[in-house]
Amino acid sequence: MFEKSTYINRRKALKSKGLKGIGIFLGNNESPMNYRDNTYHYRQDSSFLYFFGLNFPGLVGIVDFDSGDDYIFGDDVDIEDIIWMGTQVPLTENAAKAGVHNTAPFTKVFDIVTKATASGRKVHFLPPYRGENKILLEKLLGTSSLVVSSQASLELIKAVISIREIKEVQEVEEIKRACKTGLQMHVTAMRMAQVGTWEQKIAGTIEGVALAGGGMTSFPIILSQNGETLHNHDHSQTLKEGKLMLCDAGAESLLHYASDFTRTTPVGGEFTQKQREIYEIVLAANNKATLLTKPGVTYLSVHLAAAEVIAAGLKELGLMKGDVKEAVAAGAHALFLPHGLGHMLGLDVHDMEDLGQINVGYDNEVQPVDQFGTAYLRLGKRLKPGFVVTNEPGCYFIPALIDKWYAEGINKDFINFDKVNEYRDFGGIRLEDDILVTDTGSEIIGERVPIDPDEVEEIVQKG
């Protein structure tokens, strides 16, 4: 945990947002794999962690916006259980570490919520994403678990986002720790990128690197020589000569802050000329995006600038044609870059995605763009100092998409389909860094994961 003043100050900031009534923060419980007591690695809810700090199951936190009081509800371990579990810290003592002095057994949370609703006070809660918490809200509020998500408080959502989106210095330090483990994961993967190696062996080994560092992976690892399949969690192939291994992976720090990197490595350690040309274009787009990222600019504009670098590079190779700006305005680059440049990063790898991507990434000024490709940009709004974002341009050759565009004549004025077809088995390249928006610009967090193509080749070749 951070110092208790951290949690007191965060809740103070939340109380200053003008909400009335009470705010419920549900902690996460254990999550069963194949029976109730066989559980996954415990993961606390991020907003609970942010405002209440305690990293174990069975808790609900409540903020009373009218009185200013904070509460934590949970049960102490039975005396008998100490024989099995060893000495346990009582809840009062744990809650005090987060600066909370009102604690009570778990069932008492029903009293406070019932009392609040009975007296007509507003009860705010965040959208639940786990079944057990939907059922708990059903019990607490007398609503149905089937519709409770739609009853979440937009007012509380917006207040939480406005605080969590600006990272404290100590949070950036935690992200830096997650990045350090992430770097080890990626270098390990590069070393293992040899012909004949099973993808799962690499993915499993680098997940072990994350776990040995003390955290989990921050999201399910993508590791595939079919990097063009964007939603690909299959690791069943063995690496083949001449292919590219795309690895998108990150770790959590001990305090559950995330890193998120992507690197693309030539299997066996040597880029072909075609691969190196595309790699250099994606790298140029990545570097350009870091340069442009600074307070006051919209991330939508940075996304489009990166898209222009990709389009210009592909035009030079003969894959695209026509005016680059016009091509990007028409969305022609999205044949090759059909996703967004990046997203916020923090306690969640897609930070606060549970609160709604539109609430996190957009606002009244910058609205989502309804065009294939840019529509998938998770963060469009104007950047502020303290934002931590990912910068992850890519270039992919997706046969199903190429065929669709060709058949339907989509953006045919900007695409040389004949040339594009020469790249059908290319795969895909993505290069992703985690960057901090500073007062004057932006900086890569921690030591950069090797990205220079010569250096990457050397790491693979050394093995």
Added chain:
Amino acid sequence: MFEKSTYINRRKALKSKGLKGIGIFLGNNESPMNYRDNTYHYRQDSSFLYFFGLNFPGLVGIVDFDSGDDYIFGDDVDIEDIIWMGTQVPLTENAAKAGVHNTAPFTKVFDIVTKATASGRKVHFLPPYRGENKILLEKLLGTSSLVVSSQASLELIKAVISIREIKEVQEVEEIKRACKTGLQMHVTAMRMAQVGTWEQKIAGTIEGVALAGGGMTSFPIILSQNGETLHNHDHSQTLKEGKLMLCDAGAESLLHYASDFTRTTPVGGEFTQKQREIYEIVLAANNKATLLTKPGVTYLSVHLAAAEVIAAGLKELGLMKGDVKEAVAAGAHALFLPHGLGHMLGLDVHDMEDLGQINVGYDNEVQPVDQFGTAYLRLGKRLKPGFVVTNEPGCYFIPALIDKWYAEGINKDFINFDKVNEYRDFGGIRLEDDILVTDTGSEIIGERVPIDPDEVEEIVQKG
């Protein structure tokens, strides 16, 4: 998957159990970590896997016990999604692999269940253990997610257990594969058991070994120099000279069969005399239990025989006194061995625990024993060829338990508390193998994880 005849035969066996009405088998969905789309490793429900074989989310299987028909409900991937996910096999084709020819979109499951209940047919289902499936049953049956677990069908539970408890030869082969990865995990842990190493580094690394083998761990790893704390998932300490590292860990095979081993290793590679003496006693209990395990005997009797070996050994060391058989009958050994000898192993590490331990481990003939220690025995009933069970005796010195028994004079005629107090900081030893009940006796599955104390010392010393 196994051959489709496997699944057809298993469902045929189920249909021969005399049930009427329909049986619902809910598959598992993705399980969210910190937001809906950030999920843990996917784990299918074991009974669904057993009878329907398909290892992906979004499915419900139904067996009509009256007509003999089987159904799988689920949705095919959208054409648009193929761009992101690559080519997908249609549900009809997947279902055919399990010998099921009736498939329909997911929502159609509501029709078949509604029709069955409306016509007064019995609707059987197994106890749900995940919140999302409780909510689904609420929707399907018009009951409440809060009480649905108590409405599960004991008839279906008993029928499923009677089939799943006898392992097919191909299932034993899968368990053997899980054991092979488990062996690698334990040898890796032994090599890392050096003074000053962080427990989490070892636990994380061996979880990586499981993942690199293609499966998950079969349960959360226990790895601690405080092995006496039985429910201990804390890995925060660094290993100290003179301590024992207890590691209880196993892997899943590609088809999700489990292994489950415990070994206890001297940190730095040399047992003290005290440690070696206790180790030899636990090892003798383990070997005795394997010898006694055969068809026709109850596992309760094997448990008690292992307890006698422990008690006799401790008497020889002066820790216990009096008649060994009387001591075990009185439950005095449970100060040192407060848990059961073992449990069934299969698709789940505690096989079928979701169906109720009392249903799995006991029957009309052998009922649970209401005595501290033996009360925690998960499997008591008479053994049959094809059972796979764990054999995991242990010996622990739990200060809180010692103090309680001393204060309350529990079993004081059989315990030398003065002598016991000399072992207060000993920790604990457990030695666990996975064994198959054969037609004539039992055998350890696969290559035995190193257990000879000299061999274990050598592995640590080689590092």
